[in-house]
Amino acid sequence: MSILCLGVNHKTAPVEIRERLAFPESEIDDRLREIRDLPGVDETVVLSTCNRVEIYAASPVTETAFEALIRYLIDHFRLPARDAVDFYHLKGEAAALHLFRVASGLDSMVLGETEIFGQVKKAYALAQEAGSTARRMNKLFQQSFQVGKLIRSNTRIQLGATSVGSVAVDLAEKIFGNLRNCRVMVIGAGEMSRQTAQSLVSRGASSLIVSNRSYDKAVELADELAGEAVRFDEWEQAMSGVDIVISSTSAPHAVIVPDMVAKVMRHRGDRALFLIDIAVPRDIEPAVNRIENVYLYDIDDLERIAEVARVEREKQISLCETIIEKHIEEKGIEALSPDRRPGDEGTGRAASPAGDPAPQS
């Protein structure tokens, strides 16, 4: 009995292919049962995210299983031809090592991101609910959770934000703590400001005001982010009530100057003001950063912070790989260990999705 992984990810397949192969969560139960019933497949877990679609399986005859899985995917997703998709085929230790790297964020588009860990957990939990896991998959996924935690605890792979939007969120949280009571104002409804505002709203920012020279565009973005649009000649008055300002107008000169900010700050007490200037040429005069309790970041600052974090994460890769190697040296691949007794074949339902050892029946 061995384990295998068949899949595509952001490195091997463009988004058009990945979205075609995606397994909707609402149908996953049926799909797991269908895959488990394929020839050569005893157990299975499907990991389907925006960046990867991977089928993990336990199989006594891996070549038969690979063949059946590819045939299933071609039929199910109506792929034009067998060679239309460049699937990777991994088996035994290579398949396990791949999952460990995936769960640790080492195979992610954004190196070290932690969301994938939750997605792997969820994929495993869904497979358990569908009854498509047993001893091999239980051990494989539980060990991947152990490795993921080990990597997070012993390296800096997840430290720092690596995109402009997430840097803005990190900074906002270090200024205000919980963003639940934070009000955000967007001046200039461009794509970058939309993304940054969306990042803040997704992390809990309570209200959003959008102002743009074209009022219709402001209304459009405000509707999209469940905010409120204000006319462009009214944003100055609105600024006194907000905590975070994202500015990206196409004005050829600064629209936010120190005097204006100093006036706003006079009545704010301890409430800080976080200014994000993503316009080029810049919308906010740099001298604004000298005002107490005001924190100004322009696009270069945000990019530089993201770049530093990306470089730091790259540096951590070898340490992560060493930790995984050492873990495998010490514990082996538990899913590949020989069966102890026939009764070991417990059902996946008995194991906890949180990664606790599955009781052996």
Added chain:
Amino acid sequence: MDKIFLAASTLCFFGGFLYAAYGLRSGRHHPSWANLAVIAAGFVFQSLTLHLRGQLHSRCPVTNGAEILVFLSWSTVLLYFVLGRGFRLSLLGMFTAPMVFVFQAIALVALATGDPGPKRLEGPADPWRELHIAVALLSFGAFALGAIAGVMYLVQDRQLKKHQLGPLFYNLPPIRSLIDAIVRLTAIGLALLTVGIGSAVMMTERPAAAHFGLAALVWAGYVAMLGLHAGKKIGPKRTAALAIGVFLLPLVMLAAG
């Protein structure tokens, strides 16, 4: 035995500081319970030291500069356990540890090189005096924690202003939480100091006028700081700086005896 306990406590705080500093420097996650356990062990040894010194004098063990430093350290750590964790400022422990280490190292050297020995009170014990000393030192513990939170605020503010986000940045609490902590700790310290000064008035043998004057100066300093902050006359950065600056007054007061 009291000096052995004091040495053990001092080592614990030194160890706690090194452990947390290493964790921060390496950027690796370190379980906060481990650091907390080291500080808790240091606190137990502090308490044993003070207990033995108290038995020696048959009263609150604040009869010399070294004992005052140990008592101040003890009250700082006690308040950290009671209040600091509540503010979710786990790193406050890391910043507290070096201060306590320095205070206790000085006390240890002083006691090891010239322990003045027992200093029993003549005449009946005065409960107001014991209350005054204990509450006043507890208030200084709160002010010390407020000053430490002030240091943390200034560090975090500087990093945010200079756009330099090192491992410390990701581990320090939000500046909003820090300014809240500074204000609350100072208010708690002020309330305790008010009780301390009030109990001094009730003492059979009142402290010297200079001592009263200094205490009043400390009290007025913190009242002014909180008043200016509440009236929005000073921003959070100046409030943090004042929490550190005004804390020098109690230190001067303790040094002056």
